[in-house]
Structure formats: C-alpha cells, structure tokens
Amino acid sequence: MFSTYIRSIPTQNVKYINKHAVLDLIRFTPGGISRAELAERLSLTRAAVTPIVDDLLERRLIQETHNRSSVNGRPPILLEINPDYGYIAGVDMGAAHLTVLIANFAAQVLIEREVGFEIADGPAVCLRQVDELLRTLLNELGLGLSDLAAIGVGVPGPIVAEAGMVLAPPIMPGWDRFPIRDALEARWGRPVLLGNDAELGALGEWAYGAGRMEQNLAYIKIGRGIGAGLFIDGQIYRGATGSAGEIGHMTIREDGPACTCGNRGCLEAIAGGRAVAAKVMAAIRCGRRTELAALPEGEKMTIADVAEAAARGDLVAQEVLAEAGAHVGIAIASLINLFNPNIVVVGGAASKMGDVFMEPLRQTVMKRSLPAASQSVRITTALLGGRSSAIGATVQALSLALHEIALDREGLRV
Amino acid sequence: MFSTYIRSIPTQNVKYINKHAVLDLIRFTPGGISRAELAERLSLTRAAVTPIVDDLLERRLIQETHNRSSVNGRPPILLEINPDYGYIAGVDMGAAHLTVLIANFAAQVLIEREVGFEIADGPAVCLRQVDELLRTLLNELGLGLSDLAAIGVGVPGPIVAEAGMVLAPPIMPGWDRFPIRDALEARWGRPVLLGNDAELGALGEWAYGAGRMEQNLAYIKIGRGIGAGLFIDGQIYRGATGSAGEIGHMTIREDGPACTCGNRGCLEAIAGGRAVAAKVMAAIRCGRRTELAALPEGEKMTIADVAEAAARGDLVAQEVLAEAGAHVGIAIASLINLFNPNIVVVGGAASKMGDVFMEPLRQTVMKRSLPAASQSVRITTALLGGRSSAIGATVQALSLALHEIALDREGLRV
DNA sequence: GTTTTTTGTCAAAATTCTTGACAAAGTTGG
DNA sequence: CCAACTTTGTCAAGAATTTTGACAAAAAAC
Incomplete structure (x- = not known):
C-alpha cells in the first residue's frame, strides 16, 4: 500500500x-x-x-x-x-584516536593510518593533527590535496549539518559551535562533509560492512563515548535537529554515576571508556592482578588498552568488559524495542573485544527485548572493525562527488 | 543534497x-x-x-x-x-476500554462512543463487543455496514501487518496469532486495516491533532500498557517486523519489578496502569485516605479511575501519577536522545491527567535528555484526547479508501 | 476606470519512460 | 556440430505527463 x-x-x-x-x-x-x-x-x-x-x-x-x-x-x-576517476579521503576523529584513509572512487582503501589523539585538546590542535596526517598519507601516495574530490569527516558529537559544526557535545570540550567544516574547507580548499561518527559508522557498515543493504540498521560505536547511528530505508536517520542516536545518554540507572552531560546514570557513565578505565583502576587499587597496572603512569588508559589486555587473557579486563557489555546490552535492548532493526552492528572499540564483550551483550539483549523484535534481529560486530566511521565518511563524501558529476548540466527542482 | x-x-x-x-x-x-x-x-x-x-x-x-x-x-x-462521499469507522481497543467512531470522508466524527472493556477476555468476547458497538452506532446514524468504505482497527500489541494479527503481545493474553483482520472482514464484509494503537495515535495526532504535519513525531500512549508510535517523514515507522515503538518494555530499573513480558524493570511494570493501581492499593493498605478506596471491590482499578480521582484533588492519586510521570519521563528522555523528534505527544490516559502527570514528566525529560535534542522538542498532551488512536485508525482506513478510488482504472508498477 | 496582481487554463513542446521487435552472444541437447 | 533456446542489450515508435509561455478571469489598489 x-x-x-x-x-x-x-x-x-x-x-x-x-x-x-x-x-x-x-x-x-x-x-x-x-x-x-x-x-x-x-x-x-x-x-x-x-x-x-x-x-x-x-x-x-x-x-x-x-x-x-x-x-x-x-x-x-x-x-x-571507474575506480580511477579520482580520490576521496575519510577522516574519523574519535575521542582518543584519529583515523584517516584515502580511497579511490570505488571506495577501495589505498592507504590508512590510525594514531593516538585527544579530542579534548580542542579544534586548533586536533585539526592541525588531522591536517598533518592527511598530508602525510597523500604524500606517500604521491598525491596532492587537489586530487581529492571530497573529504568526509566524522566527529563524536551532535552535528548541525547546515552549519558544519557540533552543538553542545558532551565529550568534545572546546568544540561547541566551532566551524569545523568551514575551517577545514579553508585549510584544504576542497569540499568537506561533516558527520557524526556513529552515523557514518552506520553508513559504512550498511554500504560495505556487516549490514549491507539492510532496511533498518543500527550501528553502536563503543569508545569513550557511546553513540548510535541509525540507517533507515536507505538513509541516515538524523532526527529533527541532527542529534538522533545519542544512546550514550540513555538513563540506565536512575541514581547512577554522574555523566559528562550533567545527568546521572547515563550508559556512557556506566559503560563508556572512562567508566571502564575507572573500574580497572579500582580493581588495581583493590590489589587485583592485571597487566593494566603496568601502564605508564602519565598515560590515560583507553578502552582499547583494556580490550587488548582482555584479548591477551587478562581476567580483570575481561570482567570489566563483560560487565560493560551487559550494560550496553540493556541500552541496545531498549533501542531494539523502540526501533526494531534488522541488524545491530557493534563497532568502535567493541570490534577488538570479541565475545568477552559481545556475549553478555547478546544475552542481555535477548533477555530484555520483546520477542517480536528480538527474534528477527541480528547482533554482530563491525565487519570493518575500527574503520567503519572512516569508511562511512568516505562513502558520504563519494556520494557528494558522484552526485555532482552525474548532475552536471542537468536541471533539478527542489 | x-x-x-x-x-x-x-x-x-x-x-x-x-x-x-x-x-x-x-x-x-x-x-x-x-x-x-x-x-x-x-x-x-x-x-x-x-x-x-x-x-x-x-x-x-x-x-x-x-x-x-x-x-x-x-x-x-x-x-x-467531499465529506459525503462515504463513511469510515475507526475502532480503538485498549486494554480496559473500547472506542468506536464513525466519520465521513472528511474525517469529521459523526458519532463516537467509549465503553469499558477487558482485552484479556480474548478475541471471541472482545470482537463480539466491538461488533455490537459498531452496529449500534451505525444503527443510530441510520447506516448499514455496506455504507462503510473501510474500517480501521487499533490494538495494543505488535502487529504483523501482512497477516493481520498480533505477535507475542505482552498485554493481550489469548490473542497471539489470532487472525484479527480476517475474522473482522469475514464478520463485516468490508476491508479492515489493523494497526498498533500507539502507531495509530501517532498518525491521528499528526493528521488532526497536536503534531500536525510535523516531520518527526512520537506519540506515547499511556494505559495499562505504554506504547510509542513513531511518525517520521510522512510515514508511520514500523521497523523491520512491525514492532517498533515498544517503549513500555524499555528497562528503567535493572532490578525493578517483574513485567508481564517476562523481564524485570520495564517502564510498563513501573508506570503502567497495573503498577499505578498497585501503588494506590499499597497506599490504601498503609491507611492513607483516598477516594479510590471506595471503588467497588470486584471491579479492577484502571489508570483512568486514578486520573479522575487526581483531577478531583485526591492526593494519593496525584502522588502516584506524579511518580509515574517522572518514570515515563525517563523513558521519553531516552527516546528523545535516540530519535530526536520535533514533538512528543503524550496521550491515552495521560490526556485526562493534566499537569499532575505532565509536569514531572517534562522536568525529567529536560533533566535527562541532551540539550541538542531537548531544546528543540515540544512535549504536549494529545489534542484529540482519548480518541487519538481511533481517529488514527480512521485516517488509515480513509487512506486506503481514497487510494483505491483515486487509483481506479490506473496502472501501477511496484 | 485603469492598472496590478494572482488564479486557473490551454496548446504546443519537451522529457523520459514503455512497448514491441530484433540482433547479439552465449548454452544445451540431439 | 548445428539447431533450438535463452538471456542481454538496443532501437524506433508511441505514450504519458510535465513544463513553457501565453492568456483569460476575477478581484483589489490607485
């Protein structure tokens, strides 16, 4: 009908x-x-x-x-x-890492690099780092900025698309209303498309990942922040003001720990990167044995560190991640009850955690979502690993480029 | 773009x-x-x-x-x-009430009636009651079933649209996989459109209520069950299998009370009609004074009873509803963070509760949702009162009828 | 009363699809 | 090995529906 x-x-x-x-x-x-x-x-x-x-x-x-x-x-x-029509770059700024990649028009990745990063350093520092890494990669390929048809950029905060900036982002101190897109376009002289990292992750996994061409896909990015990207009927769902998908600030425990957003009991405050690190630290203070105690003092523990330790068999790390997985599962169960997706793709740091994290997550989801929805949903880790968002950024930038080339000399109304 | x-x-x-x-x-x-x-x-x-x-x-x-x-x-x-082209009926089966109305093609309500009802009596009893009430109303208008172009029917459970039935509904014991649509079409000989009550409420409020023509609308139906209907870009959002919007089974408190769905801590188990009634009963047992103590013993207290008592100034009723409002607010805050709607319309029994319920709800939402989303959302009670779903059912049935008449003698591909 | 503004309609032109026919390029089976 | 079959891709003619541009109709403004 x-x-x-x-x-x-x-x-x-x-x-x-x-x-x-x-x-x-x-x-x-x-x-x-x-x-x-x-x-x-x-x-x-x-x-x-x-x-x-x-x-x-x-x-x-x-x-x-x-x-x-x-x-x-x-x-x-x-x-x-035609893969050789031109080149596209995809940038994914996480809270604690930066991924940049360059792809051809067929979205085949030609080169990529992930480096440590700190989003809280603010726009001036971070954008310089992005710029440097992008130029390095271009150099290694023997390309210049002018070879790029467009550049997609993902950031971990709510986007105002028209303005090309983030609005009141909980984990991006110093970035509120900073004109990210304009600054980068001025620096690079190329079209820049700004997107939310979780949304772009959803796009990436839909286009080339675990949820290819699915009707209703939810992508959950696990990191310092926890965000969801919703991909519905061939489109990123952004909501009224572009801030849909903020699952990290779903209330999980009414009187839970305080969150960076000013509220209490948010998922992010219970199972986000900072919370995971804090739980590991607490275990260390309790005298439990873990290789994470050996981390250099000055350096902050990231969720990726914990994931790696867990993969090497560290019990404390495994325990903490299992607990986090169960909590994320509660939020995903609510998301499934509300959204009834075909597929939920869990990515970001989760792609390195494996079953230690995913099994408690799956079990919680199955327990806490209605059969009508849970029977038909597939829950899986990101096929693109940590690159979902960067690839999504590439897909989006490529869409713009292809769109413009195909449109050239043809009229369009509204 | x-x-x-x-x-x-x-x-x-x-x-x-x-x-x-x-x-x-x-x-x-x-x-x-x-x-x-x-x-x-x-x-x-x-x-x-x-x-x-x-x-x-x-x-x-x-x-x-x-x-x-x-x-x-x-x-x-x-x-x-042309209002006089024909007639349409809308039926809304709630858990504890039944609304039937008849409208003309301009969706103007010609007659309507709400009666007590018990969905748990099962299909045989309930559908006979629906049938009786519909025939009574038709009679009063001097019409017959053959005057109806179509009939829209709303039920409080997850719908399988193609099959015209509900799947594993938490508050509709005895209805699982019962062929509701086919049974009614056989009984009436007219096209029947089955829909979820919250979805139809969303449609009704979008078409003729508080959220006219909004891009992203969420409708929350408060009753024995609590359901959400999502209306996005001119369409009811149903999700992969038609069970989107089950906000009532969002986990609000990890170790909360048991829910009819088999889980613990669901919103519905904390703030649904049954929970509200239980809290009032508990207050009565504690010796608190409330007019609700005077309800006839055999009759079950509904959330509507509590709402009416609160409106008359009953303190216990007001307290219980305020608490429920705050809990619903937690769930709506999560919904707003995920969905970022323009408007949230709260209906069902909430339309009779007023600020006693809505104020704590609003305050909780404002506290617990991100500014990027909460700054742009309007939260309001249903303009159509308890009729949102019945009117939505009418709108949907009317769409079918208009569609078919307009299509007549015109080809269509896919 | 003339000018201005907006609405609604008409015929001709334009666009882009479908229909139906057919050539091209393989496989299958005797 | 060749005829029959199957599927792909293309072409010209026809069909459907829109746009363009012009114009009449109806009311307000000056």
Whole structure:
C-alpha cells in the first residue's frame, strides 16, 4: 500500500532520481551488475536503463567489465564504478584516536593510518593533527590535496549539518559551535562533509560492512563515548535537529554515576571508556592482578588498552568488559524495542573485544527485548572493525562527488 | 543534497504519486487549499495541478468551495474533500476500554462512543463487543455496514501487518496469532486495516491533532500498557517486523519489578496502569485516605479511575501519577536522545491527567535528555484526547479508501 | 476606470519512460 | 556440430505527463 503522505515528483527529477538509483546500485553491488539486473531491481525496463548507463559511461563514472557468468543465454556486460576517476579521503576523529584513509572512487582503501589523539585538546590542535596526517598519507601516495574530490569527516558529537559544526557535545570540550567544516574547507580548499561518527559508522557498515543493504540498521560505536547511528530505508536517520542516536545518554540507572552531560546514570557513565578505565583502576587499587597496572603512569588508559589486555587473557579486563557489555546490552535492548532493526552492528572499540564483550551483550539483549523484535534481529560486530566511521565518511563524501558529476548540466527542482 | 540511496521511479508511477500527493495535501489542509498553493507546496506547476484536480473532481472525491480570501488578485478556488462521499469507522481497543467512531470522508466524527472493556477476555468476547458497538452506532446514524468504505482497527500489541494479527503481545493474553483482520472482514464484509494503537495515535495526532504535519513525531500512549508510535517523514515507522515503538518494555530499573513480558524493570511494570493501581492499593493498605478506596471491590482499578480521582484533588492519586510521570519521563528522555523528534505527544490516559502527570514528566525529560535534542522538542498532551488512536485508525482506513478510488482504472508498477 | 496582481487554463513542446521487435552472444541437447 | 533456446542489450515508435509561455478571469489598489 501507498504509505507515505504528501510526496510529489516534478518531472525534471525523474531522470535524475533514476540515474542516481542506477549509480548507487552499481556502487553497492559487489562484483558489478548488468543492465538487465539493474532494470529488474529498479522496476524499470531494460530499454530505460540503456540510455542512463550510456550517460554514466560517457562521463567515465562507470566502466564495463568482462563477465565470468555461468547462466544460459547471452552473458551480461557487468558495470562497475571507474575506480580511477579520482580520490576521496575519510577522516574519523574519535575521542582518543584519529583515523584517516584515502580511497579511490570505488571506495577501495589505498592507504590508512590510525594514531593516538585527544579530542579534548580542542579544534586548533586536533585539526592541525588531522591536517598533518592527511598530508602525510597523500604524500606517500604521491598525491596532492587537489586530487581529492571530497573529504568526509566524522566527529563524536551532535552535528548541525547546515552549519558544519557540533552543538553542545558532551565529550568534545572546546568544540561547541566551532566551524569545523568551514575551517577545514579553508585549510584544504576542497569540499568537506561533516558527520557524526556513529552515523557514518552506520553508513559504512550498511554500504560495505556487516549490514549491507539492510532496511533498518543500527550501528553502536563503543569508545569513550557511546553513540548510535541509525540507517533507515536507505538513509541516515538524523532526527529533527541532527542529534538522533545519542544512546550514550540513555538513563540506565536512575541514581547512577554522574555523566559528562550533567545527568546521572547515563550508559556512557556506566559503560563508556572512562567508566571502564575507572573500574580497572579500582580493581588495581583493590590489589587485583592485571597487566593494566603496568601502564605508564602519565598515560590515560583507553578502552582499547583494556580490550587488548582482555584479548591477551587478562581476567580483570575481561570482567570489566563483560560487565560493560551487559550494560550496553540493556541500552541496545531498549533501542531494539523502540526501533526494531534488522541488524545491530557493534563497532568502535567493541570490534577488538570479541565475545568477552559481545556475549553478555547478546544475552542481555535477548533477555530484555520483546520477542517480536528480538527474534528477527541480528547482533554482530563491525565487519570493518575500527574503520567503519572512516569508511562511512568516505562513502558520504563519494556520494557528494558522484552526485555532482552525474548532475552536471542537468536541471533539478527542489 | 540527495540523501536516499537506490530509489527509482518508473514513469507509470509519476502521475499516481502526484495525484496522491495532491489528494493528501487537500485532506490535511484545514479550510481547503487552492490549485496554486498545491502547485507551490508540491513543486509542480499550476498547469500540472489542473488536470490532476480535474480528475479528482470528476471522481467526486473532492469539491470546490467558495473562498473568503483577502489577498490581492483573483481569489483562489479552494478545494476540499467531499465529506459525503462515504463513511469510515475507526475502532480503538485498549486494554480496559473500547472506542468506536464513525466519520465521513472528511474525517469529521459523526458519532463516537467509549465503553469499558477487558482485552484479556480474548478475541471471541472482545470482537463480539466491538461488533455490537459498531452496529449500534451505525444503527443510530441510520447506516448499514455496506455504507462503510473501510474500517480501521487499533490494538495494543505488535502487529504483523501482512497477516493481520498480533505477535507475542505482552498485554493481550489469548490473542497471539489470532487472525484479527480476517475474522473482522469475514464478520463485516468490508476491508479492515489493523494497526498498533500507539502507531495509530501517532498518525491521528499528526493528521488532526497536536503534531500536525510535523516531520518527526512520537506519540506515547499511556494505559495499562505504554506504547510509542513513531511518525517520521510522512510515514508511520514500523521497523523491520512491525514492532517498533515498544517503549513500555524499555528497562528503567535493572532490578525493578517483574513485567508481564517476562523481564524485570520495564517502564510498563513501573508506570503502567497495573503498577499505578498497585501503588494506590499499597497506599490504601498503609491507611492513607483516598477516594479510590471506595471503588467497588470486584471491579479492577484502571489508570483512568486514578486520573479522575487526581483531577478531583485526591492526593494519593496525584502522588502516584506524579511518580509515574517522572518514570515515563525517563523513558521519553531516552527516546528523545535516540530519535530526536520535533514533538512528543503524550496521550491515552495521560490526556485526562493534566499537569499532575505532565509536569514531572517534562522536568525529567529536560533533566535527562541532551540539550541538542531537548531544546528543540515540544512535549504536549494529545489534542484529540482519548480518541487519538481511533481517529488514527480512521485516517488509515480513509487512506486506503481514497487510494483505491483515486487509483481506479490506473496502472501501477511496484 | 485603469492598472496590478494572482488564479486557473490551454496548446504546443519537451522529457523520459514503455512497448514491441530484433540482433547479439552465449548454452544445451540431439 | 548445428539447431533450438535463452538471456542481454538496443532501437524506433508511441505514450504519458510535465513544463513553457501565453492568456483569460476575477478581484483589489490607485
């Protein structure tokens, strides 16, 4: 049944919409797709697909690739994105790490690097670090900034998309209303797309990760902060003001510990990176044996440190992570009851934790969400590991670039 | 920017989509709308709107009404739905009440009635009561079942839309997988649309209530159960399997009281109708004075009883409701952090409670949700009072009816 | 009363899809 | 090994629906 109210389609948009649908389907189909299958998947006729594909071929956005098919009739000509059309960069600023990668137009990662980082150092310091790392990587590839068609940037806070800044971010002291996008565009002279790290993680996992092409995907990023990205019906869900997905500030325990957001009992204050580190420290003070006691004094313990210790068999680390997993499970159970996703992808530091974290999480979810929703949900770790958000940033930047190239010399209304 | 991936538009759909957009915009614009404004709002030209409107006029779905405009030029001819095209019924089965109403095609309520009810009596008893009440109302209007174009029915459980039944509903014992829609269609010989009561409440409040035409609306239905309906971008959001919005089973207190769903600490177990009644009973046993002690022994106390007592100044009732409001506020704060809606409409029994309930709720929300989301959200009681869901059911049934009439003799692909 | 403004309509042009036919390029089976 | 079959991709003609541009209609403003 027709279920969306009040949506219209001026004719000028039709070809454009179909062209983009074709382009996106080519982008997101691994191994290429034929004209015939494009037609079938998009409910168009083969005859309608041909001129659209011709247009994209002419712009050199896509290319024909030779088939290795096994069916009956004439073998299809597979279409794929022209990887060498240009380059895209993806940046993911976490609370305690920075990931930068450079990919070609087929979203294949050419180079990537993750370094330590401290978001609380503020925009001036952090953006310089981002800039340096990006230029280093470009250098190593023998490229310059002008080779980049666009740059996607993820940050761990609520985004005001039009303004290109974050609004009242709980874990980004000093960044409130700082014009991140404008500053980076001025520095680089290239289009920059700012996004929330969890949203971009959702996009990344939807496009190339564990939740490929799922209708309703939730991505949970575990780190110092805990954020959710919601991907619904082929779109990032941002809510009224772009701050949807703040699962980290869901109340888990009414009178729980104080949170950076000013409230009490938030998930983040119970199971976020800082809380995990604090619990390990408490265990150390209680005299329990853990390799984490040996960390250099000056350096702050991150959740990644704890994850690594747990992986090496450290019992204290495992215990703390299991507890955190159960708490995150409570929040995810609520999310599942509210959102009823097909799939929940848990990423960020969780991708390094494995079952120590995921098993208690899964068990809690199964216990605490309604069967109607929990029976149909898959809960898994991020296929892209710690790179979900950086890859999502790339996907978003690439969408802009492809969009503009495909649009060139074509009108569009609203 | 173009932000939805992989959506195509076969040509045959275009006119149909535009026709529906026109029809819906006429439906949902109070006082009528002119062709010129339709064109502007839908990004079409006036010349394109004319034939669409002509088509709808010819089918007698809409009519021209004479203007009382005050602008400069030629006065517009306002268009509105033809109210007398036919009739629609809306049914809302709550846990402890049943509402049935009959409306014309303009969704004007012609007659309505609310009666006591017990969903736990099971399908056989309940559907007979629904049937009786519907026939009574039809009778009073001098109508028969054959005058109804469609009937919308809301129930308090997770819906499997295709099957027309509920799946593992926590507060509908005996209804699991009972073919509700088919049973009613067989009984009435008319098309029946089954929906979740909270979803339909959201639709009702979006169409004709407190949240008219908002982009992101959440409706919270307070009763024995507590459910949320999410209305996003002109659509009910149902999630992967149609069970989105089960806020009543969000965990509020890890080791809280047992819930009917089998879990502990659910919102519903703390602030649902049963919990509220239990708290009042506890106060009575403690010897506190309340008019609710005078309720007839055999009859179960409903949340509506408590609301009425509170409105008459009963202190115990007020206290219990204030506490419930604060707990619901915790859940709504989490919902706001996750969903970032424009507006949260609180309905069901809450529409009778007023500020006793809403003030603690609002305060808790403001305290427990992030500023980025809470600054932009409006929290209000249902404008349609206890009728939100029944009216939503009407709107949905009407959509089907209008849709079919407008579609008649026109092709459609996928 | 003329000018201005806005609404609604019409015919011609434009756009983009579908229909139906067909060539191309393989596989299958006797 | 060749004919029959199957599927893909393309083409020209036709169809559907919108836009463009012009204009009549209806009321307010000057």
